Amino acid sequence: MLKLTNVAKKYRGAANYAVKDLDLEVKRGEIFGFLGPNGAGKTTTIKMIVGLLEPDSGSITVNGFNVTERPIDAKRSIGFVPDNPELYEKLTGIEYLNFVADAYGVSQDDRRKRIPHFLEMFGLTGAVGDLIQSYSHGMRQKLALTGALLHEPELFILDEPMVGLDPKSAHLFKELMRSHADKGFTVFFSTHVLEVAERLCDRVGIINHGRLIACGTLEELRERSQSQDSTLEKLFLELTEEDGADE
Amino acid sequence: MNRLWSLYKVLLNVQYNWSAMKYTYLRKRQRLWEPILVIVGLAPVAVLWLTGITWFSETLYRSGMMLAQPHVLLAVMALGAQIFTLFMGVVYVLSGFYFSEDLKFLIALPYKPWELLVAKLLVIMTGQYIPILLTFVPALVVYGREAQVGVSFWLASIPVVLAMPVLPLIVATILSIFLMRVVNMSKRRDLWAVIGGFALTLFIVGAQLYMQLSFGDTHPEELMRQIMQQADGVVNLLSRYFPPSVWAAKALAYAHQPSGLVNLVLFLASAVAGGAVLLLLADRVFYRGVVSGLEGRRGTRGHSVSEGAVRERPLLWTLALTEMRLFLRNPSFVLNGLIGYILFPVLVVVPLLAPQAELDNPFAFLMELVSFELIVGVAALFFVIMSAMSMIPATTISREGKYLWFPRTLPIPIGTLLAGRVLAAQVINIAGSTLSVALISLVIGFPWEAAALGTLLGALLSTGFAGLLTILDLARPMLNWTNPVRAVKSNLNSVIALALAVGIGAALGSAMYWLVRSGYAALVYVEFILGSICLYGLYKLLVQNYAVSRWQRIDD
Numbered sequence: 018m019l020k021l022t023n024v025a026k027k028y029r030g031a032a033n034y035a036v037k038d039l040d041l042e043v044k045r046g047e048i049f050g051f052l053g054p055n056g057a058g059k060t061t062t063i064k065m066i067v068g069l070l071e072p073d074s075g076s077i078t079v080n081g082f083n084v085t086e087r088p089i090d091a092k093r094s095i096g097f098v099p100d101n102p103e104l105y106e107k108l109t110g111i112e113y114l115n116f117v118a119d120a121y122g123v124s125q126d127d128r129r130k131r132i133p134h135f136l137e138m139f140g141l142t143g144a145v146g147d148l149i150q151s152y153s154h155g156m157r158q159k160l161a162l163t164g165a166l167l168h169e170p171e172l173f174i175l176d177e178p179m180v181g182l183d184p185k186s187a188h189l190f191k192e193l194m195r196s197h198a199d200k201g202f203t204v205f206f207s208t209h210v211l212e213v214a215e216r217l218c219d220r221v222g223i224i225n226h227g228r229l230i231a232c233g234t235l236e237e238l239r240e241r242s243q244s245q246d247s248t249l250e251k252l253f254l255e256l257t258e259e260d261g262a263d264e
Numbered sequence: 265m266n267r268l269w270s271l272y273k274v275l276l277n278v279q280y281n282w283s284a285m286k287y288t289y290l291r292k293r294q295r296l297w298e299p300i301l302v303i304v305g306l307a308p309v310a311v312l313w314l315t316g317i318t319w320f321s322e323t324l325y326r327s328g329m330m331l332a333q334p335h336v337l338l339a340v341m342a343l344g345a346q347i348f349t350l351f352m353g354v355v356y357v358l359s360g361f362y363f364s365e366d367l368k369f370l371i372a373l374p375y376k377p378w379e380l381l382v383a384k385l386l387v388i389m390t391g392q393y394i395p396i397l398l399t400f401v402p403a404l405v406v407y408g409r410e411a412q413v414g415v416s417f418w419l420a421s422i423p424v425v426l427a428m429p430v431l432p433l434i435v436a437t438i439l440s441i442f443l444m445r446v447v448n449m450s451k452r453r454d455l456w457a458v459i460g461g462f463a464l465t466l467f468i469v470g471a472q473l474y475m476q477l478s479f480g481d482t483h484p485e486e487l488m489r490q491i492m493q494q495a496d497g498v499v500n501l502l503s504r505y506f507p508p509s510v511w512a513a514k515a516l517a518y519a520h521q522p523s524g525l526v527n528l529v530l531f532l533a534s535a536v537a538g539g540a541v542l543l544l545l546a547d548r549v550f551y552r553g554v555v556s557g558l559e560g561r562r563g564t565r566g567h568s569v570s571e572g573a574v575r576e577r578p579l580l581w582t583l584a585l586t587e588m589r590l591f592l593r594n595p596s597f598v599l600n601g602l603i604g605y606i607l608f609p610v611l612v613v614v615p616l617l618a619p620q621a622e623l624d625n626p627f628a629f630l631m632e633l634v635s636f637e638l639i640v641g642v643a644a645l646f647f648v649i650m651s652a653m654s655m656i657p658a659t660t661i662s663r664e665g666k667y668l669w670f671p672r673t674l675p676i677p678i679g680t681l682l683a684g685r686v687l688a689a690q691v692i693n694i695a696g697s698t699l700s701v702a703l704i705s706l707v708i709g710f711p712w713e714a715a716a717l718g719t720l721l722g723a724l725l726s727t728g729f730a731g732l733l734t735i736l737d738l739a740r741p742m743l744n745w746t747n748p749v750r751a752v753k754s755n756l757n758s759v760i761a762l763a764l765a766v767g768i769g770a771a772l773g774s775a776m777y778w779l780v781r782s783g784y785a786a787l788v789y790v791e792f793i794l795g796s797i798c799l800y801g802l803y804k805l806l807v808q809n810y811a812v813s814r815w816q817r818i819d820d
Contacts, residue, residue, distance in 0.1 A: 030292045064819075067673050071816055088816065092675035103666045107593035108586065111573045119582035120674045128574050146573075148593075 018172055018203040019043040019066065024075035026061055026227075035061040036227045039075070043205055043220075045171075048198045050214035051207040052249075053224035054257055059207040060100065062224065063176050066205075067097045080171050093121065096170030100177040102161035106150035110141060110160055113149060114167065121168035128167065135163040139189065154181045162190070166197070173197050175206040179213060191217055215249040225257050271375065271383040278366065279387050279754060284744055298740060302756060309763045314402060321406035334411060335517035341403035342428070342509040348399075349392050349429040353436025354465045355603065356388045358457060359596040359749035361437075361550075362444050366746045377551035378543050385437060385542075391754075392429035400428060404516070413519070420519040420528055424512050427535045431508050434538035439464055441549050457595045465603060466610055508534045579676070583684020588691065590663070591656060596748040597663065604653040605696030609703040637785040639710050641776040643718020644792055645769045647697045647726040649762075654696070655752045656689040657733035658761035661741040661818075662751045668743060668818070678815040679807045682734045689730045694723050721792040728799025729768065733761050735806045738814055768795075 024039040036058040043049045053059045064070040066077055068088050077084045080094035104113060111132075118128045136142045139159040149157065158181065165173065173194070179187050194204045194217060208214055214221055215235065222232040231238055231252075238252050247255070277283055288294050321337055328336035361367070361384060370380055404421055407413070443460045511531040518524030577585070591597050634642075651657060660682075664671065671681060698719050705715035742755045752758060772795055779787050 029294065068816070069669060069672055069819060085816075089675045089677055092673060095673070097673050099669055103669065105586070105590055105667055105670070107590050112586070112589065115573075115575055115577070116582055116586050117674075119577055119579055120676055122579075123576075125574075125576040128576065132574050 018045045018080060019049075019205060020076075020078045021062070021066075022076050024062070024065065024072045024077060026058075026065060026070060026072050034227045036065070036072075036224075039224075039227075039229055041222055041229060041232065043172075043203055045203055046198055046201045047219040048194055048204040048217055049206075050218035050221040051205065051224065052209075052211065052214055052221055052253060053207075057224045058227040059224055060176055061227075063097075063174060063205075063207060067095055067174060068092055093168075094171045096165035096168065096173045098158070098161045098165045098175045098178060100180060102157055104149050104157055104161060107148060109148055110136075110145035110152070113160065114145075114164055117164040118167050123168050131167055131169075132163070135166065138193075139163065139186075155183060155186050158182060159186065159189075162193070166193070169200075169202070171202050173202060173204045175204070177208060178206055179208060179210050187213075211248075211250045211253055221249070223253060223256055231256050267375070268379050268383055271379065272386050275366075275383055275387045276390060278746060279391070279750060281742070281744065281750075281754070302760070305760060306763065309766070313398065317399060317402045318406055321403040322410070324403075325406060325410050335407070335513055337403055337407050338516050339510055339513035341400050342424075342512040345396050345400040345428055346432045346509045348395055350432035350436055351465060352392070352395075353388070353433045354440055354461060355599045356391070356749070356753075357385075357433070357437050357440040358444070358461050358599060359753070360384055360388050360747065361440065362457065363594070363596045364747035364749070378546040381437075381542070381546040381550050385433060389429050389433055392433065393425075396425065396428050401425065407516075416519040416524070417516055420516055420524065423528065423532060424515055427532055428512065430535035431538045434535070434542050437542060438538075438545060441545055445549055454593060454595050458598045461595070461599045462603065462606060466606060579680065580684050580687060583676075583681060584687035584691065587660070587685050587688035591688070591692070594748055597655075597752055600749060600752050601654045601656055602692075602696065604650055605700055609700050609707075612704050612707045635780055635785060636711065636714050637780055637788040638776065639705075639714040640718040640721065641773065641788055641792065643701045643705075643715055644721035644725050645773060646701060646718075647693065647722025648729050648768055649765045650697045650700070651689065651693045651726040651730050652733065652758075652761040652765035654689070654693055655755070655758045655761070656692060657686060657730040658737055658757045659742075659752045659755050660685045660689070660734050661737045662743060662745075662755050662757065663748070664741075665743050665745055665748075665751060668741075672815070672818070678738075678811045681815075682731065682738070682807060682811065685734050686727065686731045689734075690723070690727055693726055693730065694719075697722060697726075717789075721789070721796070724796040725772075725792055725799065728796055728801070728803050729765070731803030732764070732799060732806070733757075735803065735811060736760060736764075738811055738818070741818070768799075 019042070021039050021041040024036060025034055026036045027034045039058075039062065051059050051062070061070065065072050066079065066084065068084055068091065071085060079091040082091040082094070084091040108116070114132055115128075117123075118132075123131070133142070136145055139162070141156060141159055141163070144152065144156060149160065152160065158178075162175075162178075175190075175194075178190050178194075182190065191213065194206065198204050198219075218235075220232070220234050221238070223230050231241065233241075235249060235252075238249075238256075239247055242252055242255055289296060289299060321341070324337040324340060325334055328334040361381075364384075375383075404425070408417055408421075411417075440461075443464060444457065446456075446460070508531055511527045511534070515524050515528035515531050518527065591601070661668070674681075701715050701719055701722070704710075705712065737757050740757065742751060742757070745751045745754075772791065775791055776788050779785060779791065
């Protein structure tokens, strides 16, 4: 579903690569957690996948479409929620959702089923006629999530989805990711909350200094570190410190 | 005082993007072609402007000399500068004080209300020195050169120029403060702010024009007697509109005499007195007005999603509709962008309302000067000028600001995105310009057929032009802003757009004039249709060969 081959990105004027020699493959139907310390290259990688940044070298394919050569086809397969979803404040919630549905070509029948379903689930039904500028951070995030799921994307990408959410909303987000993957779609998300990744992800990738330093199921990572009872947090610290010492 | 100075410097920096420019152009040495292109592009416009204003000032000086009152030049230019500041002041103050996002964190800082008010006002005032430098200062230089003035004139000119925008801006601020106190009580604050802002601006312009044209009330012979017999006849008459401008003129003209000093003191004292009133109002009215404006407004919760609310629309129309909603619901965009559509008809209508004993239609002479084809052409070019003045197409990407991530992740080709934005810009431009042209034609008495043909050609011509302006903004968007007014008013693309519109107007206008003079008036239509095709063709060419790659790398 998602394949990154030898991807590299260096920001103009920067001394180091933000992402270097990144190879990664995420299969259909799995939940993939993308972990790493601050400034490791998680958001840069996500931005390259969704078409906000162009890789300097390497290739990224989504659902078989190269994101640089066939960006529109690739974007059609993606639903994206950024870490801080800045939504048009002067639109009402329903205007925003109608716009997104038109942009992704969601049929009238589908949107009539899906919009009320998500709004009900997130408790946004009563607020959907208000301007987004009156929404709280959590409400905006839920609206962004609704918009990203309207076209039932084959690849659902979330950048730090748990930041700023109350426990109930965080639980809802996790449920949604699971149910989306259960339908055979793919979920790719970055997070700092290692417990979430540990409980939710089928596989995780750990990026540090722009390089993927580990990738696999939790069992595979444990085998690599030769400590069978390690938590993801311990493994994460061990791997990132090890990588820091190698540098 | 240091705190105020520091706040002023930060706000000024943010307003004009200095740190970002220094970082990009000097530290990173990136996109250096941009400032070079801007200087090269604007230099001819600046030269043209300065030549024009110098010629105008010299003419006014010579006319004043004929009445033995050469300082009419100073009075007229001071009056013009102050009225312009007053007129623009309402829009700037409303945008800067009430619709600026930086207030959210400025209010939380340990600054006194008056310090915030003064710092923000100083930033607005700093911006007002640009039109003063471009209009009043050249007039000063012309006067100084022609009248061979002494050192005292140049010394007096420094405080006069510095104090020039103070009083009009204070008046505009006081009016805006009261307007927002009323508006903030309403649930639809943004809408009433726009309506109130337009009404206030039009009232200022209308009142000035009305007073100017009310000369008709005075018997012409009496008026001439006053002008000829009094030493400052014309200048004193001008004082009926805005007395401080005449004090400024007299402070300069009589700089070498005690009366000059008296006028200078009067001029500066009026600014200080205005400032004192404003400071008094700062604590009592301004702060409460701003804070109540910052209160979140929640609609009536509890609606369910009705069947009609979930609606599928054609993609192009949904893009245009969203663009129009985002523009029209932002008071800063509307106040700055749409004022032209209202201002021009008002400038034509007000003279008809003023007491005019001699003339039934003050524009009747125009009908004898222009031909049918010239009316058609001028109406068509009006659409082009208004497309630039509205700033809608020229700032379409800049206005996205922090929201740019969103359209960039949508599966919509940039050509379609731009087409939606051009459609939105044209819906507003065609509606606004058509109303303006219709009203102006009705008042002046132009044949309706010419107005209709001009509207049709104008709609065609401005479509390609609007497209080119969207490409311009795609090429150099201004995305880092906290105050929405910066995205439109401080955006150089708006100035470049206007320069382009003037250039196209000059080129097509001269060709049209030549065709009419040479007896090929019918070819004017061909000229405008060809012009429309060329502009639209160039836009489509740039979409295909530039916009796609630029859109992918716009964040790099």
